[in-house]
Amino acid sequence: MVHLQCLPPSVEPRVSDHMPQIIDMIKQIVDNGYAYRVEGDVFFAVEKFPHYGQLSGRKVEDNRAGERVAVDSRKRNPADFALWKSAKEGEPFWESPWGPGRPGWHIECSAMSAAYLGYTFDIHGGGMDLVFPHHENEIAQSCAACKQSNVGYWIHNGFVTIDSEKMSKSLGNFFTIRQVIDLYHPLALRLFLMGTHYRSPINYSDVLLESASERLFYIYQTLHDCEDILSQHDKGLQEFILPEISNVINKFHNDFFASMSDDLHTPVVLAALSDPLKTINDLLHTRKGKKQAKRIESVAALEKTIRNILNVMGLMPTSYCEALQQLRVMALKRAKLTEGEILQKIEERTEARKKKEYEKSDAIRKDLAVLGIALMDSPNGTSWRPAIPLALQEQQVASS
Incomplete structure (x- = not known):
């Protein structure tokens, strides 16, 4: 990320280091009447939060549970989600007022955000696939813990496709x-x-x-x-x-x-x-x-x-100057050429033009263009620069 000139985050919190904050937030949600305990699990009661669905635009009654995973019959509503899960054999666990277990996926983000940014902050980001249910659940549980909770802007990025x-x-x-x-x-x-x-x-x-x-x-x-x-x-x-x-x-x-x-x-x-x-x-x-x-x-x-x-x-x-040189070096790497080989081709082309062997001259230019090397003629001579390989240009035209 440093190479991409992305600014480093101020903090990079780990869930395992914030278990007290997570447990405290779940306590607040339970005390405020938005969650219920079933054996060693704690579930958020979606019907208690009338604004559920405000980010995604989805209504609770439109959500069809059980399409990806089996519905937990212990839930009061199939849309209710886990805040705390009881310990299962072979999984890490922490002690809590509801018994040994681990936090649900959504509560982790709300608790750590509140710990470092407070309940009200400007921007929350993530991929489009997190709008529902993850961010929707974050809003519900954060507001259930603190009525003043609010995010000014939700920033959701699109997906990457390959060709x-x-x-x-x-x-x-x-x-x-x-x-x-x-x-x-x-x-x-x-x-x-x-x-x-x-x-x-x-x-x-x-x-x-x-x-x-x-x-x-x-x-x-x-x-x-x-x-x-x-x-x-x-x-x-x-x-x-x-x-x-x-x-x-x-x-x-x-x-x-x-x-x-x-x-x-x-x-x-x-x-x-x-x-x-x-x-x-x-x-x-x-x-x-x-x-x-x-x-x-x-x-x-x-x-x-x-x-x-x-x-x-x-x-x-x-x-x-340094960036231009780096761009040239990488263009050479993609073309599998050395700069010496390009300079030799430029010299051959210059000689061909002097002898009026224009067909040979054009062939040298085109051969390099196919590899992504463009020749630039000027009164001071011929130089080269990176360019879109001719083969890719033709491919782009054919597919458009």
């Missing part, structure tokens, strides 16, 4: 983050994940991750070019920039704040990057842009704006 098929170990299409970042830059994976709204299902495929990697290279290359030109000028540039540049910056800012305020709509933010990046490249590389008044000031203002947003999004590298 539009659900990811699972049983299907053999399961992999870990470590496996992905062995071939792709961690921030390319982060960019890819942010390209889909967190509540929506996200479809993982090689072509989409290659696209994110190519996009990241473009972003960092543009900002690296900014650094190069800005390093040649005084640090104390005037703040004044032309109205058209101010408009680009203001629109980007407005899109960012509106999108992030709209349930963290990160795909819109990433799309909004296009205009300021294009404006920078126009100023740096086009004939018209190079003649633009306040050109350097504009480049500085645009670079600063993008850098600030990338920082917020967790996409800012330690160094543009």
Whole structure:
């Protein structure tokens, strides 16, 4: 998670370390009349909580018990759930007022959340599959323990699919983050994940991750070019920039704040990057842009704006130059080539072009493109950069 630039949690509590808090919360729920004891078990009485179903929109009478596991006939209502389970042979157990046993699945989260955040806090997260019954039960038992209990926002993420098929170990299409970042830059994976709204299902495929990697290279290359030109000028540039540049910056800012305020709509933010990046490249590389008044000031203002947003999004590298090199190294690894081999191909292509052997020249370019290596010609010679492998591009077109 460090490689993905995810902030570390302040605490990572263990259930086994919080048994007193869990038992105390169950006591509160029982004392408030929301739970009942059957032999050594304690069940939450769903019918005692009239708001049950408020998160998922499900009604108690619509829930059909017994479809996945046998219904416990000792329950007053099939929808009632366990707060405490009596000890079974071979299982770990703790002593409690109801006898030896262990906590139910749902009560653990409520008790530990209350211990560290209080009964009222801002955000609670989890996968879509936890909305019911887990989070629904959390709300019920937390409110039963404390009437003031409240979560401001429930954040539920969509599932990951692989080439539009659900990811699972049983299907053999399961992999870990470590496996992905062995071939792709961690921030390319982060960019890819942010390209889909967190509540929506996200479809993982090689072509989409290659696209994110190519996009990241473009972003960092543009900002690296900014650094190069800005390093040649005084640090104390005037703040004044032309109205058209101010408009680009203001629109980007407005899109960012509106999108992030709209349930963290990160795909819109990433799309909004296009205009300021294009404006920078126009100023740096086009004939018209190079003649633009306040050109350097504009480049500085645009670079600063993008850098600030990338920082917020967790996409800012330690160094543009270092990140670009890492992206190249990983592209070489995926292509199973060395940089020396690419440079040799570039040299062969240059010689072919000098001899007007254009068919050979085009073949060299295409062979590299198939492997995800794009050749870029300029007055200063030919360079290379990572790109979506041609085979994957063709595959994407065929399937669309």
